[in-house]
Amino acid sequence: MFAAGTTSAGCGKGAVAGGVVGHVAGKHGVAGAAIGCAIGHHSAKKKQAAANAAASTTPPAAAPATGTK
Template sequence: MTKRIALISALAIGAILAGAPAEAKGCLKGAVVGGVAGHMAGHGKMGAAAGCAVGHHNANKKAKQG
């Protein structure tokens, strides 16, 4: 049950932050979402690092499209 709540919370935060403009090419937004999700799983720093990398990648992909 706790994992389900953590997942729902992380997804809700991600949905809220998805509407915000990309800061630092997506790294900050991704780090926040990844850090929260990683913290719930016991790996906050790894989650933040992975979230930063994914956010940066997605921001670059979006910049190339438009």
């Protein structure tokens, strides 16, 4: 379903939070965990994309002068 290495990106936190909310909402812990995992993964993917966009738009620092004339 996901590329190797990306299945857990955000899924752990989302699954825990979703499981707790689902359990409190009426014994729907498994469904809440599944939905929380999907939302957590989506959020992590958006955060990574934003970080990649910011890194690609930042101009490189100028090289320091060597001091020779």
